[in-house]
Amino acid sequence: METVVAEDLTKTFYDESRGEVCAVENMSFACRAGEVLGLLGSNGAGKTTTLRMLATILRPSSGTARIMGHDLIRDPEAVRRSLGFYSTSTALYPRLTARETLEFFARVNRYPAARIEERVSELVGRFGIAEFQDARVEKLSSGMRQRVSIARTVAHDPPVLVFDEPTVGLDVIAALEMQEVIRTLSEERKTIIFSTHIMSEAEKLCDTIAIIHRGHLLASGTLEHHRRCTGKHYLEDVFVHYVRGGG
């Protein structure tokens, strides 16, 4: 079953000095439960804009998408209930404790009220938050915050998870931990869409790699598919091949 279906997603901004700027044009893709889709592209390619449209932060200029059958234009709140969004621009509320944060996200995203306590305890244990669960977020180290951030993203147990450049700014160990989390969540049959410009990350984690350049989806498929189509072995070469018009 397809959990995420994007159809001709297009986003045009009006810039006061440049006029109309098309950030994303006719982006279409689909994902199934348990699939990891990687949006691979350089800076300014349109990855973040695409993910922000899926998260209903931005409204598509045309086209639409359905998350778990909910249309993101017609029913944005249902989309947000079905989705966990993680990015560097979605910080935690600094004055709440780690435990309060998880409880708040579970409750506001409509996780069944009777099971919230149990769910929070489960997340605290799973992400190693127990030691600092009652400390305010503002007092936590960046590593601790990262764990709480991931936990709050999945607090309401959404079937679809969107990670926007999740390893940017992390050290090697933290980045590996993040990759491990994504892999585990995928094994739990979550649909995961994440953006990156790190080739090795995409190679390791993605079932499907969508290559984006200047707002256009150039190619989408498994790594093997891309290798066959381009005749290149390394993803880096595959990417350059598409970006330079070889596709």
Place this chain on the structure above:
Amino acid sequence: MASLPGAPSSFRLSSASRSTVFLLYLRELRSALRERSIVVNSILLPVFLYPLLLWVMVTGATLAEGMAEGTRSRVVVRGVPEAHVEMLDSLRAAPDVEVIVPLGAVEEAEDMLARGDVDLVVDFGIASAREAAMPDNFSVRLSYDRSVERSRRARARATAAVTRYRDRWLGRQARELDIAQAELEGFRIVSNSVSTERQLGTLLLSELLPLFLVIMVALGCFVPAIDTTAGERERSTWETTLTLAASRTDIVVAKYLFVATLGLTAGVLNVVGVFAAIGPVTAPITGSSAAEFEYSLPALAFPVVLLGTVSLSLFFAAAMMILAAFARTFKEGQGMVTPIYWLALLPLLLGQGSEATLTPVVAAIPVGNVAMMLRDAVRGVFQWPLILETLSVQVVAVVCCLLVARSVLRFEDFLIGAYDGSFWRFLKKRLITGAPRSVH
């Protein structure tokens, strides 16, 4: 034109979203009560600031007065006739007066006064025959420098001493003539205030309470309004909030209620603080002890004060949030919201301290009308049509703010925090000229 996903098309809440609003509201409140600047501005200052300020002012004034009382007035007394030497003796006997023997001409004494070497020149003169109703009748000219506090004080002391002496002298004259002193005087002015201590207390309260209340409600909204908008942007939690399974309307309503709640809290706490402190603090002014300070408040004043405070909270919360929402940092927000804070000073311009009362024109001026309404209510004056006008004007002002907020929130770049400019620029370029809503 189509609106954003979940952008507010109206501020009506469905029953389903009420629980979400409540959750968001509690989250805002919990966060705010852990922030020192909010606790100080919205809770501690309303309770303690104005009582403390009043105390400092009153104590300072009392101290200055006490120090002034301790200084001796240097008085030159000229031309005292034999018959009135007693006058000179009584002036010399006064501990706060230093009598200086005249040295030469009148001009010389007045030169000393101009130089500040003395504080007062007292010139006795025998009344002319026409003015003299009795022998030894006299006139006194007090020369002083009105621009100098010491000189004014010397005049007051000398006037009191001369008046006392005059009374004694007239009494003696009347006894010699075997008539009542009042007959000799012709007429006498006697002042008698019919107001009670309670009425004076109520008057003082009516002048202080509305001013403090308006300023405190504004102050109570000030930091929370910035914290929940610009503060969220600065902390990068704004986008986090946008990804919650809540409609944009729910988010805005929760934030608005949160800011208004803290404004209302500040107002109510301020009223409590003023009531608790006004007696002890003003005791030195009123000349009574703290326990003796009395006031009376009509029962109807309470609902009027409460309604006024609620309307102020709703107005300041809406107006401040609109401006603060354009800021990217807390500091920027402070600069943008300050003009609204100035509105809190409007009651001063409307003659809050004078005898003016609520009129149809004053009732049409937001904020100032509420202050005037509260002042009247504390004094027991209830002009119901004007109270209704005042509250209606406040409601209209709040609705206008909410309509502006709704229009602004339909612009995507504003909603996601990408817009870089002030409210006024936005108003000119977008709301008036009508730019596209999806603006980067």
